[in-house]
Amino acid sequence: MRSKLFVLVMLVTLVLSACGGAAPTEKAPAAAVTEAPATVTEAPAAATEVPAAATEAPAEATEAPAAEAVELTLGSWRVDDVEAWDAILTAFKAEHPNITINFDPTNPPDYNATLRTQLETGTAPDLFFVRSFATGLELFEEGYVASLADLPGLKESFPAGALAPWSTAEGEPFAVPIAAVSHGIYYNQDIFDANGIAVPQTWEELMAVAQTLQDAGVIPFANGTKDAWDINEVVMMALIPNNIGGIEGRMAYLNGERCFNDADMVAAYTQIQNLAPYLPDDYTATSYYDSQQLFVQGVAAMMFDGSWSISAFEKDAPEFNWSVFAVPPAEGKDQYISFHMDAAIGMNPATKNAEAARTFLEWLESEAFAEAFGNGVPGFFPVSNNVPTLTNPVANEFLSFNNNAAGTDIRFVWEKLLDSPEGAPSTYTVMNDGVIAVLAGEQTPQEAADALQEALASWYEPAQNCK
Amino acid sequence: MAQRIKKFYQEQGIWILFILPALLVYLAFMAAPLFDSMRLSFYTGKGYTPTEFVGFQNYIDLFTNPIWRERFLGALKNTAIFFAIHMTVQNSLGLFFANLLSAEFKGRNFFRTVIFAPATLSVLVTGFLWTLILNPHWGAINQTLKAIGLDTWAKPWLGDKNLALPTISLTSVWQWVGMPTVLFLAGLLGISDEILEAARVDGASNWHIFWKIKLPLIKPVIGVVAILTFVDNFNAFDVIYAMAGAKGEPGYSTDLLATFFYRTGIAGEHPIGIPNMGMGAAIATITFVILMTGVLLWLYSSRANEDVA
Numbered sequence: 001m002r003s004k005l006f007v008l009v010m011l012v013t014l015v016l017s018a019c020g021g022a023a024p025t026e027k028a029p030a031a032a033v034t035e036a037p038a039t040v041t042e043a044p045a046a047a048t049e050v051p052a053a054a055t056e057a058p059a060e061a062t063e064a065p066a067a068e069a070v071e072l073t074l075g076s077w078r079v080d081d082v083e084a085w086d087a088i089l090t091a092f093k094a095e096h097p098n099i100t101i102n103f104d105p106t107n108p109p110d111y112n113a114t115l116r117t118q119l120e121t122g123t124a125p126d127l128f129f130v131r132s133f134a135t136g137l138e139l140f141e142e143g144y145v146a147s148l149a150d151l152p153g154l155k156e157s158f159p160a161g162a163l164a165p166w167s168t169a170e171g172e173p174f175a176v177p178i179a180a181v182s183h184g185i186y187y188n189q190d191i192f193d194a195n196g197i198a199v200p201q202t203w204e205e206l207m208a209v210a211q212t213l214q215d216a217g218v219i220p221f222a223n224g225t226k227d228a229w230d231i232n233e234v235v236m237m238a239l240i241p242n243n244i245g246g247i248e249g250r251m252a253y254l255n256g257e258r259c260f261n262d263a264d265m266v267a268a269y270t271q272i273q274n275l276a277p278y279l280p281d282d283y284t285a286t287s288y289y290d291s292q293q294l295f296v297q298g299v300a301a302m303m304f305d306g307s308w309s310i311s312a313f314e315k316d317a318p319e320f321n322w323s324v325f326a327v328p329p330a331e332g333k334d335q336y337i338s339f340h341m342d343a344a345i346g347m348n349p350a351t352k353n354a355e356a357a358r359t360f361l362e363w364l365e366s367e368a369f370a371e372a373f374g375n376g377v378p379g380f381f382p383v384s385n386n387v388p389t390l391t392n393p394v395a396n397e398f399l400s401f402n403n404n405a406a407g408t409d410i411r412f413v414w415e416k417l418l419d420s421p422e423g424a425p426s427t428y429t430v431m432n433d434g435v436i437a438v439l440a441g442e443q444t445p446q447e448a449a450d451a452l453q454e455a456l457a458s459w460y461e462p463a464q465n466c467k
Numbered sequence: 468m469a470q471r472i473k474k475f476y477q478e479q480g481i482w483i484l485f486i487l488p489a490l491l492v493y494l495a496f497m498a499a500p501l502f503d504s505m506r507l508s509f510y511t512g513k514g515y516t517p518t519e520f521v522g523f524q525n526y527i528d529l530f531t532n533p534i535w536r537e538r539f540l541g542a543l544k545n546t547a548i549f550f551a552i553h554m555t556v557q558n559s560l561g562l563f564f565a566n567l568l569s570a571e572f573k574g575r576n577f578f579r580t581v582i583f584a585p586a587t588l589s590v591l592v593t594g595f596l597w598t599l600i601l602n603p604h605w606g607a608i609n610q611t612l613k614a615i616g617l618d619t620w621a622k623p624w625l626g627d628k629n630l631a632l633p634t635i636s637l638t639s640v641w642q643w644v645g646m647p648t649v650l651f652l653a654g655l656l657g658i659s660d661e662i663l664e665a666a667r668v669d670g671a672s673n674w675h676i677f678w679k680i681k682l683p684l685i686k687p688v689i690g691v692v693a694i695l696t697f698v699d700n701f702n703a704f705d706v707i708y709a710m711a712g713a714k715g716e717p718g719y720s721t722d723l724l725a726t727f728f729y730r731t732g733i734a735g736e737h738p739i740g741i742p743n744m745g746m747g748a749a750i751a752t753i754t755f756v757i758l759m760t761g762v763l764l765w766l767y768s769s770r771a772n773e774d775v776a
Contacts, residue, residue, distance in 0.1 A: 109713075112740035113733065120516055135739055226626050228716050229737055282603030284626025284717055290604060299604075422511065422743055423532050426736050436718065 224286025
């Protein structure tokens with residue numbers, strides 16, 4: 001009975017939120033239809049002008065008096081960033097007074113399913129955040145995301161690596177990338193100083209640091225496994241690039257030139273094993289939030305975490321100095337950074353205001369957006385070619401990793417490996433379970449890597465024929 | 468003619484009119500969705516409108532594909548344990564409390580309220596509170612155990628595969644023990660004083676009175692409590708979701724049929740989050756069949772008992 005009530009409440013909220021979204025001025029649809037041809041002819045002209053955001057503004061300005069006021073909705077999974085997005089969208093409105101965009105986020109775990117329902121029932125927002133790779137591509141292939149092949153300036157404004165997660169195999173883009181997240185180890189500078197510890201440059205040094213801290217009665221790493229996902233995404237997938245040699249290494253796995261249980265993959269699981277003695281005593285019952293609190297309270301000296309946590313840590317305002325360092329590679333290996341392409345914005349092909357939506361998508365290419373976004377949501381990094389210097393020191397520290405590293409790469413399983421067919425094991429889950437089993441001593445690193453290879457070999461062709 | 472219609476209404480047909488509104492509501496809002504869900508279990512496809520007909524494939528997969536089977540049997544086993552703990556601990560405690568509360572003593576109403584109070588709170592609230600109490604770093608339980616020197620007893624309650632399900636079951640027992648208490652109490656208060664008095668006059672001890680007189684007389688209530696516990700537990704979702712998450716952490720050790728269904732049919736697996744509605748419907752249908760079988764068995768046996776009586 002209670003669960004039925006729960007579903008009912010969910011349905012009601014869905015319906016209500018859909019109604020809330022679809023309340024533009026009544027005249028808007030008609031205006032958009034008559035307006036469309038005029039703006040289409042304008043598009044090619046804009047293409048040549050795009051790199052300079054300033055020249056784009058006057059072009060819009062001349063259009064402004066003719067255009068009716070348009071209201072758009074932007075769907076997102078970033079419920080935490082409502083204020084920041086309101087500021088970003090206000091900055092957009094300052095340049096385009098006739099276009100109002102409302103930020104309408106959904107709780108992250110529900111986002112994919114909710115968006116899909118909205119798209120299938122015709123109640124989806126005009127613009128929405130698109131997940132990378134398979135999840136986004138699937139929506140595009142089913143016709144729920146508009147092609148952006150003809151969006152002016154898109155290919156000039158972003159590096160190919162940033163566009164790839166939101167492009168088809170043939171290179172047709174369907175969303176404008178807006179954000180990447182980085183991964184590192186947050187550390188308590190006061191505890192480091194008190195114990196005469198310098199930032200470690202190699203994995204071996206990191207282990208020595210952890211031992212020193214433990215001897216001094218401090219929990220070395222705050223991480224735990226109660227929520228399961230965090231040990232996988234912010235620890236394991238941050239360790240992998242160093243061990244396998246960044247994107248080139250990952251491509252070799254994806255092409256079947258390497259097996260998923262080769263020495264490098266075993267080395268990554270071995271580093272997980274190395275961490276086990278330095279986690280909190282009851283790490284199995286320590287949630288992601290508990291970990292952050294252990295760090296913020298100064299009980300634990302370090303924490304593997306993502307750049308998105310900068311604002312969470314700042315909000316808790318620790319009474320000590322803190323910063324972040326890159327996950328160090330093993331002695332003799334090169335430094336790679338887990339710099340994950342996280343979010344892009346796409347357009348609903350069914351929107352009644354495609355022109356205004358495209359104007360917004362073009363604005364996402366500009367430096368004005370990069371600045372408003374990078375500083376408005378510290379820890380999420382704009383990925384266009386011209387990113388300004390950020391004001392947040394920790395965010396800048398994260399960005400500096402990229403310059404000092406041999407390369408950056410996205411999280412290991414995101415590309416191709418998440419596309420397992422229904423009824424086949426999820427690569428993400430297999431890796432997650434393996435990491436937890438290795439920490440608990442239930443599996444050796446070799447066994448965990450073998451399980452990964454075996455799971456992939458059940459459906460992923462390159463893994464079946466790997467050398 | 469009119470005479471006959473009148474007669475028809477008076478004699479047999481009239482009940483149809485009375486039942487019709489309720490029947491329509493029931494058909495539209497209960498039966499139709501239920502059968503539609505069963506129909507859905509024969510389909511597969513992404514999102515909320517599975518289109519590809521696959522016959523019994525979802526059911527076959529659930530029982531034969533090792534990946535589905537492991538999760539399904541695990542969830543079934545955990546649900547059975549969850550039910551067993553409620554059945555033994557919650558309902559015995561309920562009977563115990565009801566027996567105490569049926570006696571006259573000062574402050575009886577106070578204790579009645581106290582025992583029933585947790586049942587009026589939201590499961591998400593109590594789940595959250597208990598998660599805090601059980602927290603290994605700041606929680607009251609482990610702090611207390613350590614303070615009195617029982618450090619070895621301070622376990623990671625929600626992080627240990629062997630402890631998590633019993634721990635969560637017991638917090639759920641704590642919350643819902645008021646329900647069987649109230650039902651048993653009503654049953655006990657319904658027993659005529661004359662019978663009890665006669666027993667005392669005959670020299671029966673309290674112990675005897677409880678086992679030989681009270682218990683047999685509230686047997687129908689025990690049946691009702693048992694079937695309510697059965698239905699509630701096999702549908703249980705919220706307490707696991709609040710305390711262990713939809714994946715039944717740690718390592719699926721607290722995964723119940725309903726969380727398995729939610730993950731498969733509504734939420735999808737992290738990080739993709741696209742549900743498999745067809746398979747979800749198949750799990751829901753199997754859960755329904757289990758519940759139906761249980762309820763029918765109960766109805767049958769209680770009828771049989773009535774006939775004997």
